[in-house]
Amino acid sequence: MHKLTRRNVIVKLTGTGAALMCPAILNAQTVDLDWDNVPTTAPIGQDRLINVDAGTSQIEISALQPGEVAVIARPTTDETYSATGMIQYIAVHHRTPDQITFGEANDQAGTVQNSTYFVVNLVCEHRGKAIGITGDPNVPFACTDRGSRHSSNYNASGIGVSGASEGDSLSFPDYTLSVEGDQMILQLA
Numbered sequence: 495m496h497k498l499t500r501r502n503v504i505v506k507l508t509g510t511g512a513a514l515m516c517p518a519i520l521n522a523q524t525v526d527l528d529w530d531n532v533p534t535t536a537p538i539g540q541d542r543l544i545n546v547d548a549g550t551s552q553i554e555i556s557a558l559q560p561g562e563v564a565v566i567a568r569p570t571t572d573e574t575y576s577a578t579g580m581i582q583y584i585a586v587h588h589r590t591p592d593q594i595t596f597g598e599a600n601d602q603a604g605t606v607q608n609s610t611y612f613v614v615n616l617v618c619e620h621r622g623k624a625i626g627i628t629g630d631p632n633v634p635f636a637c638t639d640r641g642s643r644h645s646s647n648y649n650a651s652g653i654g655v656s657g658a659s660e661g662d663s664l665s666f667p668d669y670t671l672s673v674e675g676d677q678m679i680l681q682l683a
Contacts, residue, residue, distance in 0.1 A: 534623040534638045537565050537583050537616050551682045555611070558588035558678075563627050563634070565616065568682070574665075575617060578624050583616035584667050586680055590631060593650040600651040602663060608671045613680065615665045618646050620658040635664065 544553065546568045558564055564586040575582050589597060594609050606612060616625035618637040625648070626638045633655060635648035646657035652664035668683035 532626065532638050532640070535578050536567075536581070536624050537585075537626050537638070546682070553586075553680045553682070554677050555586050555588070555680050556676065556678045558586065558611075560588055560590045561593075561631065563587045565627070566680075566682070574622060577622035578617060582667070583624060584669075584682065585612075585614050585616050585625070585627070585635070587612040587614070587634060587650070589650060593631060596649075597651050600649070600653065602651070602653075605663075605666050606651075607669075611671055611678070611680075612650065612652070613667065613669050613671070614652045615667055617665065618644075618659060619654065619662040619664065620644060620646050625664070 544564060544566045546553070546566060548569045548571075551566075551568065553564070553566060555564060566584045566586070567581050568584075570580055570582040572580075572582065587593075589610055589612055593612075597606065597612065598609050601609070614635070616635070617623070618625055618639065620637065621639065621644065623637050623639040623644070625635045628634055628636045628647075632649065633647045634650055635652065637644055637646040637657065637659070639645070644658050646654050646659035646662075648659070648664055649655050652666075654660045654662045670681045670683075672679050672681065
């Protein structure tokens, strides 16, 4: 089983106005991102993903604090992920109290197993490009393709609020969340 630790943090790049985001543990702080030259094939911070094998995986996510996001990468044969190099990127977002309230009012029926943890595929519904983590608690997900006909932004329930995917929803992996003692376990099918 994979386990998240508090050692994984955001590394701010001094003087650039940008942040290199470590998706293993990511504080949802508002950051001013320069989206120029961001690859569209993987989420921002791709150098420090939690890599798991294809198929069933267990990840212990108890270390996530409210507002933090873990990104998990696993190989797939599903053509939905052809624009991301046949890698399925999955975000686990430990929601803040405000995001939990928002989610309880706006989540799609049957897609969220636990209102505290939002689990979603990081692939844009428009053209299948990777989704990046914005750090904005109201719009935490955005397509890495920021072209004038793209630029999809998604709220904390995974619903497109602007850009080419406005009104569309991010997809959801096949997963279960369970509590084992004092641990929260994410199982990917």
